Amino acid sequence: MLFNLAYAAEPDCFELAGRDAKIDPDLLRAIAWHESGLSNAAIGDNALAGFSPGFGFGLMQVDSQHLKFLAQYGIDKESLNSDICTNIYVGTYFLAIAFNRLGDSWEAVGAYNAGFSKRPIQEKRRKDYARRIKLSYSNIKLAESRRVR
Template identity: 30%
Template sequence: MRPLTCALRALAAIVAFCVVPPSVWAAPPPPAPSCLFEAANFHQVNPWILRAIIWQETKNKPMTIVRNTDNSVDVGIAGINSIHFDDLAKHGVAPRDLLDTCTNLYVSAWHLKNQMKRFGNSWKAVGAYHSKTPSKNVQYARTIHAILQDWGVISE
């Protein structure tokens, strides 16, 4: 190939790169915790949804504890809410156990699967991971959808 042709192709590639707005560049997803796929597979939930949930809840920070305005508490990498503590205790899971990343991911996959049993494999089930309140449910599902779009996992 002639040097001028190579230079023109390189210039065209640079121009194309510069004129494509950053909003269409897919951000790489953050690294998944080692047991995320195992937890998703065990409870038969989509690992990408689970990954987006932990990104939304804590940006992958396993030791997160958040006190909410309603005085409930979200614990661990997937933000398991204290309203679930009594039910989890029946399964031998204590609140402090939720600070373990793998325990938290198995619980979050279990919680997501329970919502899917109620609402089917739907965005409503994804939103119900966060809230049963319709407006909060819809907003959360949109947020998870947007994260997946940003990572280039879905295109709609």
Template identity: 35%
Template sequence: MHATHTLRLIWGQLGAALLLALCSFAAHAASDCFEQAGAYQGVNPTVLRAIVWFESKGDANAVHRNADGSVDIGQAQINSIHFSTLARYGVPRHALTDACVNVFVAAWLLKQKMVRHGNTWRAIGAYHSETPAQRDSYARSIQRVLVSWGELQPR
């Protein structure tokens, strides 16, 4: 009986250690995705992290149904308006729940806004909406996240 209890304890500890190692690996891999996506698209990975934090607190499985009938998917809340374009590039809707795919798509979308608006808060706000009031409100929200992380000085 004592040997069985000891064996269970050892396996329990090994299982906990393995789980911790896998979680650390997954967190590191996800962190690398921000750096890789940012470098690939020429956007700031810290801004990508702030967008993800604001949108879903990093929940890769987040789904939000909007009042207009559209759907936002994944940690960066990629809107369904982009699904047909993404499908043409070989990115199906279900792939957006992969944290790394979602971040790469977010970086691509943000880069499109930067091409249009420059490397500005307007571009960051336009990630959410081109409507000026919503765009500017979103940009301020991302600024607040960055300030709270110590990445920006408060205005």
């Protein structure tokens, strides 16, 4: 898998959100790559994941279940798909919640996608998701190290 690290708009919102949340921006990039293929116009159907009805919006595929909460901050599905930085910051916020709850772990990364339920199916989904993100993250780091040389 090849990663083009030059895709970020100015300013690099992955860098800014990562800095503010103390999360590696490359981890945020790996999640965005996996979630949307780096397309902020992406709208994903979460019914396939067992959520009904549900949709993910933008680069970070912020879940529609959060729209009511986000509305108090003036964030709606249109802004999640039209404002890249808003989408990245919102996704980073929910990842930070997982880190705060589960510690700095791949389980927390898995919770970004599969939530916190202790049901075996959700635990499996967390592990599978974390494994895929870890692979993408490793590929980004490898590409970055080759670029620096």
